[in-house]
Amino acid sequence: MFEEKQETLIDGVKENDRDKIYGMIDNMYPIDIAIILEEFDDKSLLKFFSLIDDALMAEIIEQASEELQVRMIKLFDFKAIVSLFSYMSNDDIADILGNLPIQMRKDLLKMMKDGDTQQLQELLGYEEDSAGGIMTTEYIALKGDLTIGESLKKIKEIGPKTEVIETIFVLNKNKGLIGTADLRDILIAPEDKKLIDIMNDNVISVNPEEDQEKVSLLVSKYDLKAIPVINHKRSLLGIITVDDIIDVIIEEQTEDMLRLGGVSKEERVDSALTTSIKKRLPWLFINLGTAFLAAFTVGLFEDVIAQVVALAAAMPIVAGMGGNAGTQTLSVVIRSIALGEVSLKKNWKLVFKEIALGVINGATTGILTGIILYMKYGNPYLGLIIFAAMIGNLVIAGFFGFLIPLLLKVFGIDPALASAIFLTTATDVFGFFLFLGLAKMFLPLLM
Amino acid sequence: MFEEKQETLIDGVKENDRDKIYGMIDNMYPIDIAIILEEFDDKSLLKFFSLIDDALMAEIIEQASEELQVRMIKLFDFKAIVSLFSYMSNDDIADILGNLPIQMRKDLLKMMKDGDTQQLQELLGYEEDSAGGIMTTEYIALKGDLTIGESLKKIKEIGPKTEVIETIFVLNKNKGLIGTADLRDILIAPEDKKLIDIMNDNVISVNPEEDQEKVSLLVSKYDLKAIPVINHKRSLLGIITVDDIIDVIIEEQTEDMLRLGGVSKEERVDSALTTSIKKRLPWLFINLGTAFLAAFTVGLFEDVIAQVVALAAAMPIVAGMGGNAGTQTLSVVIRSIALGEVSLKKNWKLVFKEIALGVINGATTGILTGIILYMKYGNPYLGLIIFAAMIGNLVIAGFFGFLIPLLLKVFGIDPALASAIFLTTATDVFGFFLFLGLAKMFLPLLM
Missing domain, CATH: 1.25.60.10 (MgtE N-terminal domain-like)
Incomplete structure (x- = not known):
């Protein structure tokens, strides 16, 4: 086709x-x-x-x-x-x-x-991703003291040339925005009434410097068809239409999802090979640093592993499960931040829920893991140690998975961009350290 | 406040x-x-x-x-x-x-x-997430042979009671949808013209069974304010408005992001503890299966590790970097699938790009890793082996990171839901197997 x-x-x-x-x-x-x-x-x-x-x-x-x-x-x-x-x-x-x-x-x-x-x-x-950067200057603004009849005439005149006609912006004498009127209400109002009498004077508006993501949250929350952009004198600078808001929502979501996966937002499946290398390689090098930190942690316990080689096979379980549990927490928190539902100041107490979740999920998966290891290697203490390490690492996963994105947000860093790398560092390093450290403490029981 | x-x-x-x-x-x-x-x-x-x-x-x-x-x-x-x-x-x-x-x-x-x-x-x-499930039955539909004057009168009558008035849906005698007319065009057209003369007859519409995500892609692509829902006889069943489409876009994106992180879409930061356990624990058990597969792979080489303990410290680097690189590919592909930009049939050749990317990124990060390991353990062959294993595992990461989500899509499974688990299994198992397998082959050189 x-x-x-x-x-x-x-x-x-x-x-x-x-x-x-x-x-x-x-x-x-x-x-x-x-x-x-x-x-x-x-x-x-x-x-x-x-x-x-x-x-x-x-x-x-x-x-x-x-x-x-x-x-x-x-x-x-x-x-x-x-x-x-x-x-x-x-x-x-x-x-x-x-x-x-x-x-x-x-x-x-x-x-x-x-x-x-x-x-x-x-x-x-204006910045490309600010309200000013996405607004249009084609809209209909009328003085509030116009009658409905006069307004309709103006709308018919200007209408064909503008993007939005279903919302009319109402100005005072100093060209300050004082309200909006729905075309629907104008159509049915008596001809001699004034715009000011039928307008909605509780207008949701933004400044031109406002971040486009925040603008999109307002439009979606209040089901707006267009949102006016005003300066500090309340002069109307432009409007942002809902179709542009949809583009913003999709763009911001793409950015979050790719950043969380360690890719710059600009990459697409069919980007050139060199583009993909440039977007991904720097991030892989940062991850390599984390991997070396984890390897260094394991290296501290080479003597223990040399004596109980089973530890080498079991240790990735603890680190990996911590990473998985932490990613769960991270996903929920980052998405809630993007939707404006959560902040560190308002919701810090929820960290205790994540910790409790770590204990429960860690204990549940830890029991199974312990039993399997016990059956395989015939040593109950190995099972007990991995059980304890799993709980510990899943608590760490919940704690950091919750706090890292909210803290990054406080410092003005995009949580989607940097959270995963900090989290993996924490769950890998602590995971190996907890498990191998416990093994070292109880080494005689394992041999 | x-x-x-x-x-x-x-x-x-x-x-x-x-x-x-x-x-x-x-x-x-x-x-x-x-x-x-x-x-x-x-x-x-x-x-x-x-x-x-x-x-x-x-x-x-x-x-x-x-x-x-x-x-x-x-x-x-x-x-x-x-x-x-x-x-x-x-x-x-x-x-x-x-x-x-x-x-x-x-x-x-x-x-x-x-x-x-x-x-x-x-x-x-209708299904909750189908076009029928999100449509409204409050719209204005007029017969095409009405004059503009008659139409305007009707619009003023019905307008206050309906959701959308900026788009008027035009029907033929059998109540089949034949076009749409913008209120803006009706306002400025001569009173004696007919609706049918000014309408747009190339209407984008959907069936009530259509998935809401596909509907949202159409609305965003064509910048629609409302999209009509019609049956196979072209009868107008309802319309979907742009504010509901925004909700769909946000809902679908939340679902993708959380599923990719291993959480059901229904969970929020402030969900009850028991809810969070129910949403996350099953997924952790599936991950545990993967972790055991990886541990089993390592277990195959316990004799090798016992002789060269440095392998235990180095092996998480290979597996981890594979996971990171694979997640990069996965994020780009899953997002492109969600935006309707890519399919296996049309774009399978791009897998070669991902493989090339794996070779290049694997070689680049592998060289550095090899040098550092050589410097730490004083054995050049250990460096060479990890260099080769990194290239191999990043190729596997690119290959599976690209194909898994597209294959799942072909089988009607949500790629966001299951891709990560398959990918991690691949990069963990292959990563450990490649590195430790190479070490076993060249064991005399490592001791």
Whole structure:
């Protein structure tokens, strides 16, 4: 299906057949066309662009991946780009400009209309992952003393050019945001009432510096369709729409999941080999440090192991189970942090639950482990020692699995990024130390 | 802040002070009130309910957590509940009913109006995590041959009672869905044009059986505000709104992240101790099986370790690094599967990239490891052996880290649920086997 469409498009481009192309793409969404264009070479891209009209091309570019956007923009001449930009909203233009080399960005800005340039400069000034970085400046804001009739007229005028019309933002005389009005309520209100009478004056808003993840939590909590971005004077700077919030949620989740697995968020399955090496190798070296710490711990007890070799076979169980139990705690805590449900200050007492969990789960799995080892090696003390070590290491796992991410959060470090490495260090080192240390203490009983 | 509001509310309830309560909650969102009520005991809940009006109470219940919803519904008498339901939309009622004991659900349904009951029965018939399970039946659907003027009149009539008004669903004479019209376009179109002339006839829709995760991928890909649910006759059964889609995305992501960490999705940081034990212990036992497999592998080489005890200290490095590298691959692949970006059929060739990555990352970290071991134990062959074992185990990690989740997906098993356990088994067993096996082969060189 996808391959068919792709081939038809490629053929159409080769044959310079405008009708064939439009016959194909007329019933397609711009995002689907963009996905097909990903596979086009530069020559075909340029030719495709020459065959379709600017408005559609602008829509396709808006929906394309960052890489394709940059590729296309670099292919076209500046005049063509500025003409394409005239079909796009300022936040999309700012996103594209933000990904271009600085000189190219400056040159393009120079060629654009003065009014646009100023607004774009402002948008480009915000951090990419802040409220300002993801907001759009296309919305409808009306003065509160307009009547419903006047408002409806304005909405009909401005509506076609803006992203959000279902929420109207209501301003006072100083252009400060004082409320929002649902289009639904405007439609049914008497014509002579004023906007200020039907608006909701308890507006949830954010500052432009606010982290996009926090913005997304607000939108999802309050089921908002759009959230206004205001400065400290309550002037409306822009709005963030729910479709952009969905992108933020997916982006932040991807980041958390990959970081927890020891990969930078930018990597995808089909990233180039060199990219994957760069993203993963540094992390593996950090892990290597941890592994050497664990090996060093074991090394302290080489004399004990030399006398009771069974210890070498049994010790990975203690360390491994600690790691598994700690990862369970870690996953629950990191996810709760991401959803804004937990903080060290408010919930530190829950560490006792994790400790209790460590004792219970450690004892339960430890008994089984002890019995199996006893049966295999015929020594009950080996079973007792591993039972005790399992409890100890699962308590450590619960303690660190709970505290590490919350502490990192307090220090402003992303818990998903660094928690696992600290946790594994703790459960490996303590696991080996506890088990082999106990074995050393009771060595005569084991021989 | 939160504590203050909570206390004021509790005081208001104690003192039977309606004014105090309303003074507090007038400027609050229902979700925030619901969060405060979480901490109320049954008596206070009942009293709070008696002091505020039904419409607000219904809104609060809609926003409350599942547990609180069930608690409240069980507290109230059936007549009060049916009266509360009259303020709610059918999909919210169905969600609440779905969480109640079956007998209670049946009794409540008997007390409701016949028309409602039928629709509710239908909604309750769908799987909770299917499109049918999350859709709402409150939308505006109009016949395509209505004029814009007539349509606007209808929208003003029905609008206040429905969830979504920014998208109007357009039907043919047989009530089949033939298109959607944006309210924005209706507002600006000439009064005498017909809906059918301005609608978009290329509608993205889903069947009621469709998995909610797939629905969320469609909504996010096409930036939809609502997606229609249709049956095989193209009759419109309901719509899914973007705020419910956000809940789905967050829910599915939480599930993936927790499952990957070895926890059932239902657990939260503040779940009861017994709940946490039930969610985590089974998984730990499965892991214990893996740990014993690894221990058994080591046990095969006890004679070798007895002769070269340094092997016991070095072997966790090989197994651990394999686990780390495999987890990196696993995270990237599982996330890509969740986002619908990758499948075994389409992308199996990428396994060669992961293998190459294993060789390169294994060689790089292996060299360093080999040198350090050589320096510590003074034996170059030990260094060479661990270098070779690291390459081997990181290749295995890449191979299994890539294939396991994609194979599980093919067999209809959630990759997030079971991938990690298979992967760790592979990297542990192969890691120990490779390293100790090589050591056994070259034992004379190591002594």
